[in-house]
Amino acid sequence: MELSLTALALLGLLLAAWTLSALWMLVSSLNRARSAKNARVAMRRLSKMIDDAPAIPLLVKSDGRLEGPDRLAAWLGLGKLPGFITELDSGSAGLDAADLDQLRDAVKRTQKTAAPFSMVTTPRGSERSLAVRGQLANPAIATGGAVLIWWFDFSESQGELSRLRGETARARNDFAALVGLIEAAPMPMWFRGPDMGLRLVNSAYVEAVAAKNAKAVVDDQIELIETVDGLTAAQIAGQAQDRDTPVERIVQATVGSQRRTLRVSDLPLGPEGVAGYAIDIEEMEEQGRAFRAFRAAQRSMLDQLSIGVAQFDENKLLTFANQPFQRIFMVPASAQVDPPTFERFLDFARDAGRLPEVRDFPVWRGELAQWFTRDVPQEDNWTLPDATHLRIVAQPMPDGGLVLIAEDRSEQLALSATRDTLLRTRTATFDSLFESLAVFAPDGRMQLWNRSFPAIWGLPEDFFDAHPHVDKLLDRISNRLARPGQRKAISEVVRASTLDRQQRGGRVVLSDGRTLEFAGVPLPDGNGLLTVIDVTDSTKAEEALRERATALEEADAVKTRFLANMSYEFRTPLTSIGGFAELLQTGMAGELSDQGKEYVAAILSSVERLSSQIESVLDLTQSEVGLLPIATEEVDLLGFTTQVVRMREEAIEAKNLTLDLRGDRGAGTVNADARQLGRALGNLLDNAIAAAPEGGRILVALGRRKAGARIVISDNGEGMKPSELARALDGYRLVGSDGRDGKRGAGHRGLGLPLARQLIEAHGGRLEIQSEKGAGTTATVLLP
Template sequence: MELPPTALVLMGLLLAAWTFGAVWMVVGSLQRRRAARAARKTVRRLTRLIDDAPAVPLLVKPDGKIEGPDRLAAWLGLPKLPGFISELDSTDGGITTEDLAELREAVRRTQKTAAPFSMVVTAKRSTRSLAVRGQLADPAIATGGAALVWWFDFSESQGELSRLREETARARNDFAALVGLIEAAPMPMWFRGPEMDLRLVNSAYVAAVGAEDATKVVEQQIELVETVDGLTAAQVAGQAHSRDMPVERIVQATLGSQRRTLRVADLPLGEEGVAGYAFDIEEMEEQGRAFRAFRAAQRSMLDQLSVGVAQFDETRRLAFANQPFQRIFGLPGTVLVDPPDFDRFLDKARDNGRLPEVRDFPAWRAELSGWFTEDAPVEDAWTLSDGTHLRVVGQPMPDGGLVLVAEDRSEQLALSATRDTLLRTRTATFDSLFESLAVFAPDGRMQLWNRSFPAVWGISDDALDEHPHVDKLLDRIANRLARPAQRKAIGEVVRAATLDRQERGGRVVLSDGRTLEFAGVPLPDGNGLLTVMDVTDSTKAEEALRERATALEEADAVKTRFLANMSYEFRTPLTSIGGFAELLQSGVAGELSPQGKEYIAAIIASVERLSQQIESVLDLTQSEAGLLPIATEDVDLLSFTTGVVRAREEAIEAKNITLDLHGDKSAGQVSADRRQLGRAIGNLLDNAIAATPEGGRILVALTRRKSGARIVVSDNGEGMKPSELARALDGYRLPGADGSEGKRGLGLPLARQLIEAHGGRLEIQSEKGQGTTATVLLP
């Protein structure tokens, strides 16, 4: 039977719907199967997660029943988890009764109020620490108001926590100690925060800035260090913080009321801030300045020494050398600019010829380098090629350096050789002297003597070999003295020369009749010299001279009496002759013939001339004998000299002589005997007039000096030779111009005597054919 198309369509649709439903059911079944399998995996995974979780859940129902994994029973030390919460307190394990009571109370409160809780319990017979946190269970987990309690095993965390607590307590104690230490520190210390503001200061900082307390310092941000080069202390600390490097500097700051030098350090502490401290180095700076001044003064002093001094540092490099050291070794003046080491110094000195010649120089140089490590000073003598002798001393220093001292002893050795020569010369001189010499020390012991000393006293040479004391020496010579008591006088002379440093002398007579004269002379070295001389012959000659002097004194007295008598005996007859001749000339005895008048005139002229000669002879004799009377008075030199010149006006005009008198009132006055000085100057004028030819010239000049006056009488006559001038001053006869014997010249000797009697001096200069100049110097 054929179905209609509509039925076919419907059957096809039905079949298609049935097929689709079957497929849909199969697909849905497969999906549900996969979902179930995924759910089981999720349950197993969550169960595994719960088993491996650090927390274990415990569900507590309102009736006290509990549900939880066996892992919690293992934590509590139970073989299995009990059915009720009250059974967690077991004798074999569980928790303590107190912890259980607190837990039950907390669970009951949570079940009623839904308030969570937390607590810590400790399992019995175990060191395990358990943290308990409870809350109301979600209805999806349990209905009826059950509580979900989570158990956490934080035994390791508790140990770590205990350790952290201990470390925290220790850190707190350390921090307190550190703060106390910083507070008690004598130096200012501070701490700055990240913004470089002061957070903490100690009491030394507060005292340094003069604040009330640390709080005021922090509040007012009082800085200890002032602004330097435009940077404040906070800015410098900021630089140290930004660079993460410590900054240290030396600045001036005011501490209290004093200006001090500080060494300031800023130490960055990471992100926390910057710590700082300040050291007061004012005393160190003062010591440094004092040390530098001392070193400069020491080196300046060393430059003034004649000994060469050089210092090598611990690296064996030349650190200092004074000027004598540089001269001795021929070093340049720039040696301290580029200082050489010890070996190079020796090489330079060798090149300059200032080291001794040695066969193996490297070995010798190595030996000298060993001076740096010696324990004691080393001394050596160097003889250079030019004959210089050096005494070299190496002084090792504690820091490993070396001080080298070089002394030029060439002059000392030369002086030593000269001294030895002088000593030998002195000994030879002593032995060759005629006098007897002996040198005594201040203690009275005999030091040195010559060969004549024991001979003059009559003692043996062996007696002096032991250098006897002066008292023992006097004991030996006492029996050779005419008066033994005189030994004391010799001892006093020696003591005065050695101890009192006085020069004394004396004379003794020996028992054999000889006379010895001795004297003690202090020597510069503290010793005393005793000189002894045999004056027997001179004593006899002295006695003879003394007798002759006595005779001369008696003869001088006779001469004085003779001059006194002759002054009367000569002048009385001559006066009588002149008086009678004047009476005859006046006509008392009658008129005389012309020839008689000529005779009388000649007699009168001769009497006057003889009177002058007698008076000159007597004055000259009295002057030589010191008997010439001088009555001084103030004499005006110009008027006085003018009067002397005018008294000889006739003689000057008779020979047509030109006389120039130079002088004025500035010549002043002199203290003199007017008569005697007039005779002296008159004699000089008379000699000038006599020596000047007709038409000649005479100069008389008066001048004033600081110490007196000067009178010059000069003529242009014939003059005299030196021998003639000497004879004229002695009063001998001088030959005339025609060769005949001249007059006895007493004028010059008398003038010299009269001028010297006034304390003056007569100087005469004469040249043959040029004239004569006489200069009178008066005080």
């Protein structure tokens, strides 16, 4: 019984313990369930917070596996998050190859060194900018060297940053461009700080003050503008800053080594300081001075014109009137001190009788006052009471003024009347001339003609009333020409006189046997004058004279050939006579008596003389027909002339003559045929010896000129009259009163002078002879 109670007690205790255990387990289960619920709620909250966070985590395990939300795949442009890090580049989306390689290298470096890393990447085909920051994962998160990578989307920040960087770059570029512009500006520019000290200057400023560089200018505070009226440039800039108003002034300054006129401007820039620049206006000042000088010169020139010129300003006041204008309208001298208006000027001119008479002067004056408001120049003609004719031109000016030009045309009208009279006189003169005249314009139309012109061509006068063209005129006269092709010659003459401005002429033969000579003469007015004259009678006379001249030429040729042949034929027997006489003189036929020897000597002398005469005739004949042979060589003039003189020593000594040879080596040389030139000088010297009296004097002078050499041969003989000299030059023989050959006192003999002249002219020279009766003769030879 006791065992049962103990068993029951133990059983009750066991049940109680089990119940307590069950209750404890139940309570523990409830607590764990509540903790798990709280953990799940916290997990969901944390997961939601991570999903909404601006950063996305990515866990990269040591084997390259990836763990992370799919939201990161959307950022990378992938459909889902890949399993391995190498699959973040799909070719068309994800990271590009370079960024992926950089990320893998950074992950490996972090796994080995636990060093964090960061980088920036932009997925393929996306404008999203992602910042990547990686570090070694906490062992609580993952073990085995996993790397936790946080991805941040900072696209908006990057855009703003890019914009700010762009604006900064643009501002930097603009500032650089502005500084470059200021530096490149051709005018000096500077900047002053709040203390009015120079802080910045450009190259033009440095060059203007002749400084080493801009730093030297700023350090030494070198001012370009000098002190004016006790105020420095810095003080004036301070006044501009105090007033906050730009200050502009014109001053003189030394720029480089020149004194220039500058327009200086100081511009206040608030508390930062004052900017300034200087513009060189020296050329403008010079142009202003030149313009004032030009205006003064122009007005002085206008005073020299014969046309009156006056200028009124926009207020209708007379500002200028040249002397002719004042004289034409009798402008009072007080007008220079008190300029009158246009209306008052008209009143003055009317009182002086220098305006035309009009019925209603106030209305007429008002009409003239409207010239100031017209758009085009106005022109009018005024006839004054004293019969003066004025041409008035009113030129409105852009500034509202008026230029009035008055031209006195009285003389022109008188000249016009005179011209009309001259035209009528010309027409009457044309009609009274013997020649046939016609005037053609440059276009070929006939302008004027006289009465003889239609008659000489046999054309009706009414044909010319229409002023026909030259081609139409030639068509009408072609059938009247013996050769119709000659119409072209007439056309060429008209064209040459009108267009080419050349004078030409010609001759045509008509079918009726008449011969007309025509000529085209250019006229000063641009037209051409065609003159036609009937030269039938003169042509016939000319043909007769031409036939006679031809006969004379043939006769002269026959004479020349006769003389040449006869001279040649004379040489053969003369040579034989001389040869036989020489044989007799040498004793080939036996010893001669003294008288026989004298006869033989006389024969030889006559043969020599006759040979010289025959040779002279032959040379003269050949020279006249242009067949004289000339073989030129360089001849020393002094030695050559001396030799010619020495060859005549016996003749000079026989007459006891004094020969003075003047010359030296300065006479030089000439290109000549020594034989022919020697004959020419010898003939002149022989004539001088023959003309000089017993014991007379002969002068032979040599000289050099720029154009060549000069040889003078003079004697103190009796000289010749002009008629005798002319006959001597023509080769006529002069005979003295005693029936013997005269000496040069009565003239020259034979062909000496004509032959000498022909020989000298054949050398391109000239022979001049001056002779006076009783004073001797001088022969001058000019050689090139």
